[in-house]
Amino acid sequence: MPYQLHYWPTIQGRGEFVRLALEAAGADYVDVARLPEGEGGGGSALGERLDDPEAARPAFAPPFLVDGDIVVGQTAAILLYLGPRLGLSGVGESDGLWTHQLQLTIADAVAEAHDTHHPISVGAYYEDQRDAAVQRAKAFREERIPKFLGWFERVLQRNPAGSQHLVGDTLTYADLSLFQLVDGLRYAFPKASARALAATPAVERLHANVKRRQRVHDYLQSPRRIAFNEDGIFRRYAELDG
Amino acid sequence: MPYQLHYWPTIQGRGEFVRLALEAAGADYVDVARLPEGEGGGGSALGERLDDPEAARPAFAPPFLVDGDIVVGQTAAILLYLGPRLGLSGVGESDGLWTHQLQLTIADAVAEAHDTHHPISVGAYYEDQRDAAVQRAKAFREERIPKFLGWFERVLQRNPAGSQHLVGDTLTYADLSLFQLVDGLRYAFPKASARALAATPAVERLHANVKRRQRVHDYLQSPRRIAFNEDGIFRRYAELDG
Numbered sequence: 018m019p020y021q022l023h024y025w026p027t028i029q030g031r032g033e034f035v036r037l038a039l040e041a042a043g044a045d046y047v048d049v050a051r052l053p054e055g056e057g058g059g060g061s062a063l064g065e066r067l068d069d070p071e072a073a074r075p076a077f078a079p080p081f082l083v084d085g086d087i088v089v090g091q092t093a094a095i096l097l098y099l100g101p102r103l104g105l106s107g108v109g110e111s112d113g114l115w116t117h118q119l120q121l122t123i124a125d126a127v128a129e130a131h132d133t134h135h136p137i138s139v140g141a142y143y144e145d146q147r148d149a150a151v152q153r154a155k156a157f158r159e160e161r162i163p164k165f166l167g168w169f170e171r172v173l174q175r176n177p178a179g180s181q182h183l184v185g186d187t188l189t190y191a192d193l194s195l196f197q198l199v200d201g202l203r204y205a206f207p208k209a210s211a212r213a214l215a216a217t218p219a220v221e222r223l224h225a226n227v228k229r230r231q232r233v234h235d236y237l238q239s240p241r242r243i244a245f246n247e248d249g250i251f252r253r254y255a256e257l258d259g
Numbered sequence: 260m261p262y263q264l265h266y267w268p269t270i271q272g273r274g275e276f277v278r279l280a281l282e283a284a285g286a287d288y289v290d291v292a293r294l295p296e297g298e299g300g301g302g303s304a305l306g307e308r309l310d311d312p313e314a315a316r317p318a319f320a321p322p323f324l325v326d327g328d329i330v331v332g333q334t335a336a337i338l339l340y341l342g343p344r345l346g347l348s349g350v351g352e353s354d355g356l357w358t359h360q361l362q363l364t365i366a367d368a369v370a371e372a373h374d375t376h377h378p379i380s381v382g383a384y385y386e387d388q389r390d391a392a393v394q395r396a397k398a399f400r401e402e403r404i405p406k407f408l409g410w411f412e413r414v415l416q417r418n419p420a421g422s423q424h425l426v427g428d429t430l431t432y433a434d435l436s437l438f439q440l441v442d443g444l445r446y447a448f449p450k451a452s453a454r455a456l457a458a459t460p461a462v463e464r465l466h467a468n469v470k471r472r473q474r475v476h477d478y479l480q481s482p483r484r485i486a487f488n489e490d491g492i493f494r495r496y497a498e499l500d501g
Contacts, residue, residue: 072417073419074357074417075410075417077364077367077410086353087353089357091360093335093363094356094359097356098356117339118316118331118332121333121335122319128367136374136378136379137378137395138402139398140402149391153380156382156383165319168317175314175315175316
């Protein structure tokens with residue numbers, strides 16, 4: 018049975034962290050909401066599944082993953098579940114926990130990147146919160162991007178197994194997620210992220226290394242990879258970069 | 260060897276979710292930064308430990324937990340580690356994953372509660388972002404508190420083992436964390452949370468039930484429980500409630 022990923026069909030969003038793990042491992046999966054509507058796809062079918070009154074353990078929001086009887090929501094929890102099954106969480110409990118800790122910090126950075134364009138309300142338009150967005154984006158560019166990437170740089174530099182990976186000497190979902198975070202920051206904040214990455218060479222190298230892994234490369238070139246756009250988490254608005 | 264919890268010594272903050280789990284389980288632990296300075300306590304010693312250049316796996320921010328050779332940061336990852344050891348994550352992989360998923364959603368709500376008073380920058384004073392805070396708090400009160408508490412109400416109502424607990428029929432760290440979230444919301448937004456809780460009776464009952472558990476009760480009455488204050492995550496500013 019292929020894994021079923023349920024996520025919004027027109028954005029990378031948080032679902033992309035799960036897609037990348039499944040793709041990098043060559044796992045058999047279906048991105049359900051991207052199927053034709055006649056086969057259960059589409060955003061409204063996803064919304065209905067999310068609000069299923071029969072679900073004993075409903076998800077708060079997409080993404081959620083279905084694997085037989087298991088239904089799990091929250092991006093980091095999905096990766097916690099998939100990690101050992103896909104061979105993407107290092108070796109043993111200690112590595113698995115460290116991989117998860119890294120993922121949670123990436124999730125924090127992603128949430129902050131989102132809030133640069135929605136600092137007041139997720140329910141309101143960007144245009145109606147642009148002034149606050151400009152202020153929040155400035156703080157994010159000047160304080161938060163360097164702080165997050167600087168920490169990942171230290172993690173890479175201090176890895177006893179070398180700075181090619183965040184955890185030990187093999188690929189984990191934390192590497193894939195850091196690739197995605199950097200990719201998103203480069204899309205949304207091309208100037209600010211170029212400055213930050215100049216000070217974090219190991220992070221920049223990890224991004225390049227992940228990108229040229231065969232399965233990741235093939236995925237990124239395929240129609241399965243949705244392009245960044247201004248409905249997702251990482252949005253390019255010129256007034257928010259600088 | 261007692262667990263060592265490292266967290267800011269003058270606030271509940273994110274460390275409180277760990278304190279509650281340790282206290283509710285009657286675990287042997289030391290809240291290191293609350294020791295006298297001569298014994299390694301104090302905020303500056305915590306800062307130094309956080310910036311330890313020798314740490315191969317440094318934490319991004321407090322809290323972090325030390326258990327022998329294991330050092331783990333990120334509140335939800337600490338609870339993931341402690342859960343099975345303290346008997347607070349249900350039965351089996353499926354319950355453990357669900358407990359963690361609930362915790363991650365509580366963490367999202369906590370981050371949003373924080374951002375009501377710091378919508379622009381964590382590095383700037385509240386007074387310098389009050390206008391945006393008033394706007395963000397309005398959206399949080401009107402949309403987000405009801406959405407989060409409504410979801411937890413559904414989770415409780417649909418629990419096949421009954422609405423006394425979020426997971427199965429025993430106490431988990433998710434119950435303790437939901438108690439803390441509700442406690443914080445009641446402190447910071449007394450009017451808005453009273454309205455929301457009127458529509459989520461099972462959530463309100465869970466809060467009351469956790470509060471009267473013997474060990475939790477004893478902890479809350481003890482000097483180990485730091486009072487809510489305006490340096491923490493949940494802050495009472497009259498202009499943000501309504």
